[in-house]
Amino acid sequence: MDIISRYRIIFTYLKSLKFRILLVLLAVGWIPMTLIAVSLLGSYRSMAVSSRSTEIQNQCRILANQLLNYHYLEDPSSELINGELTQLASMYDGRILIIDQDFRAIQDTYDLIEGKYVASEEVIRCFQGQTSNKVTAQGFIEIAIPVKESEAETAQGVLLASISTDSIRDGAETLKGNASVFFLAYGVLVTALAVLLSWLLVRPVERIRQGLHEISSGHSTEDLAVKNYTETAQISEEFNKIVTQMRLLDESRQEFVSNVSHELKTPLTSMKVLADSLLMQGEAPVELYKEFMGDIAEEIERENKIITDLLSLVKMDKKAASLNIAPVDINDLLELILKRLRPIASGKNIEMVLESFRPVTAEVDEGRLTLAFTNLVENAIKYNKENGWVHVSLDADHKFFYVKIMDSGMGIPEESLDFIFERFYRVDKSHSSEIDGTGLGLAIAKSAVLVHKGAIKVSSQLGEGTTFSVRIPLNYIA
Numbered sequence: 374m375d376i377i378s379r380y381r382i383i384f385t386y387l388k389s390l391k392f393r394i395l396l397v398l399l400a401v402g403w404i405p406m407t408l409i410a411v412s413l414l415g416s417y418r419s420m421a422v423s424s425r426s427t428e429i430q431n432q433c434r435i436l437a438n439q440l441l442n443y444h445y446l447e448d449p450s451s452e453l454i455n456g457e458l459t460q461l462a463s464m465y466d467g468r469i470l471i472i473d474q475d476f477r478a479i480q481d482t483y484d485l486i487e488g489k490y491v492a493s494e495e496v497i498r499c500f501q502g503q504t505s506n507k508v509t510a511q512g513f514i515e516i517a518i519p520v521k522e523s524e525a526e527t528a529q530g531v532l533l534a535s536i537s538t539d540s541i542r543d544g545a546e547t548l549k550g551n552a553s554v555f556f557l558a559y560g561v562l563v564t565a566l567a568v569l570l571s572w573l574l575v576r577p578v579e580r581i582r583q584g585l586h587e588i589s590s591g592h593s594t595e596d597l598a599v600k601n602y603t604e605t606a607q608i609s610e611e612f613n614k615i616v617t618q619m620r621l622l623d624e625s626r627q628e629f630v631s632n633v634s635h636e637l638k639t640p641l642t643s644m645k646v647l648a649d650s651l652l653m654q655g656e657a658p659v660e661l662y663k664e665f666m667g668d669i670a671e672e673i674e675r676e677n678k679i680i681t682d683l684l685s686l687v688k689m690d691k692k693a694a695s696l697n698i699a700p701v702d703i704n705d706l707l708e709l710i711l712k713r714l715r716p717i718a719s720g721k722n723i724e725m726v727l728e729s730f731r732p733v734t735a736e737v738d739e740g741r742l743t744l745a746f747t748n749l750v751e752n753a754i755k756y757n758k759e760n761g762w763v764h765v766s767l768d769a770d771h772k773f774f775y776v777k778i779m780d781s782g783m784g785i786p787e788e789s790l791d792f793i794f795e796r797f798y799r800v801d802k803s804h805s806s807e808i809d810g811t812g813l814g815l816a817i818a819k820s821a822v823l824v825h826k827g828a829i830k831v832s833s834q835l836g837e838g839t840t841f842s843v844r845i846p847l848n849y850i851a
C-alpha cells in the first residue's frame with residue numbers, strides 16, 4: 374500500500390461517524406475522572422500538612438501548659454516533661470526547643486544549642502503573646518507557642534517546634550502510585566467500552582451503507598430495512614421509495630421505446646407491402662402505380678408526423694432552461710390556432726367559437742403553448758361528430774389565465790380518463806379506429822402546460838362531449 378492510500382484511509386477514518394462518537398465517549402469517560410484525580414491529588418498534600426500542623430499545635434499548647442505547671446522554665450530538669458518533649462519530637466520526626474525569658478534555649482531535643490541564645494523574629498513576637506504557625510520553603514512545619522498564664526499578656530517562655538513533612542510527602546507519593554495503577558485500569562476499561570459502544574452505535578448506519586452498496590452494485594433487489602433507529606428506518610423507507618420510482622421510470626422508458634419502435638414500424642410495413650405488391654404485378658397499369666404511390670406518400674406523411682411529435686415531446690421534456698419565455702397575446706394565439714384548424718372543422722361541418730372574456734397577455738413560450746392548444750382543439754374536432762361544435766373560452770384573474778376547450782364529440786369513457794395523458798395511449802381501437810393518431814398529442818400538451826407550472830384537467834360525458842381546462846400563471850415562475 375502506498376503512502377497516499379494509507380493517508381487516505383487514516384483521513385477517512387478520522388472523518389467517520391464512528392471516530393467522532395469514539396471521541397465523544399472517550400471525552401465523557403476520561404475528562405471528569407482526570408479532573409477529579411488531579412484536584413484530589415493536588416489538594417491531598419496541603420490538606421494533610423494543615424491537619425498535621427493543627428494537631429501539633431494542639432499538642433504543643435498542652436505541653437506549654439505543663440511547662441508552666443511544672444515550673445519547667447525555672448528548672449528544666451523534670452524527667453517527665455523532658456520525656457514528653459523527646460517523645461513528641463521523635464513521634465513527628467522533628468525538633469523541639471524551649472526558650473526562657475532571657476532568649477536562652479534551655480531545652481533542645483537535638484541537644485545542639487542548649488544554653489545558646491535564640492532571638493528570631495517569631496520568638497520575639499511569641500514573647501508578646503502571638504502564636505505562629507507556618508510551613509517553610511524546605512517543607513518544615515514551624516510552630517511557636519508562648520508559655521504563659523492564660524490571662525497574662527506576655528509570655529514567660531517560648532516553645533518552638535520544627536516538624537518535617539517528609540512523611541506526608543511520602544504518603545502523597547504512595548497515593549499517586551496507587552492512583553496511577555487504578556487510573557490505568559480505568560483508562561483501559563473506558564477505552565475498551567468506548568470502542569465497543571461506538572461500534573455498536575454506528576452499526577445500523579454501516580448496515581445502511583452496506584445495503585445501499587449491494588443495491589447499487591446490482592447484487593440485491595431487496596428493500597432496505599434497517600429499523601434499529603427511527604432515523605435509519607426513515608432513511609430506509611425514503612430510499613425504498615426512490616428505488617420504486619426508479620424502477621417504474623425504467624419500466625415506462627422500456628415501454629416507451631417499444632411503443633416508439635412499433636409506431637415507426639407500422640407505416641414502414643404498409644409501404645413495404647404496397648411496394649412489394651406493385652413489384653410482383655410485373656406489368657401494372659399506370660393508374661395502379663399512381664394509386665399505390667399516393668398511399669405510400671400518405672404513409673410517409675404519417676411517419677413524418679410521428680417523428681415530429683416525438684421530437685416535440687423530447688423537446689418538452691427538456692429542462693425549463695430551454696424555454697423561450699416572452700409576453701404573448703393569448704387572444705391572438707388562440708384565434709390563429711382556430712383559424713388554422715377551421716378548414717378541418719368545416720370538413721365535418723363543425724362550428725368553432727372562440728369566446729374571450731378579456732384581453733390576456735402572459736409570459737409564456739409561444740411555440741410550446743401553440744403546440745398544446747393545437748392538439749387540444751384538433752382532438753375536439755377529430756373526436757367530434759358531423760355538425761357538432763367546438764367551444765374555446767379564455768378568461769383570467771390576477772394570477773392565472775384559463776382556457777377551456779369544450780366539444781360535442783364522442784366523449785371519453787371514465788376508465789380511460791386516467792390514462793389519456795400517457796404517451797401512445799389511445800382510447801380503445803373501436804372508439805377511434807377510423808381516426809388517425811399516435812396518442813402523443815395529449816402527452817405533449819400536458820408537458821407544455823406543466824413546464825409553465827400550470828395545470829390541465831379533463832371532464833367528459835360519453836356520447837355527449839369533453840371539456841379540457843387549462844390553467845397557466847400569467848407571470849412565468851422560474
Ligand SMILES: Nc1ncnc2c1ncn2[C@@H]1O[C@H](COP(=O)(O)OP(=O)(O)OP(=O)(O)O)[C@@H](O)[C@H]1O
Pocket residue numbers: 682748752753756757780782783784785793798799800801804805809810811812813814815816839
Ligand atoms: N376531445 C376528445 N374527445 C374524445 N376523445 C378524446 C379527446 N381528446 C382525446 N381523446 C382520446 O384520447 C386519446 C389520446 O389523445 P392524444 O391527442 O394524446 O392522441 P391522438 O389524438 O390519438 O394522436 P395524436 O394527437 O398524437 O395525433 C385519443 O386517442 C382519443 O381516444
Ligand SMILES: [Mg+2]
Pocket residue numbers: 748751752810813814815
Ligand atoms: Mg391528438
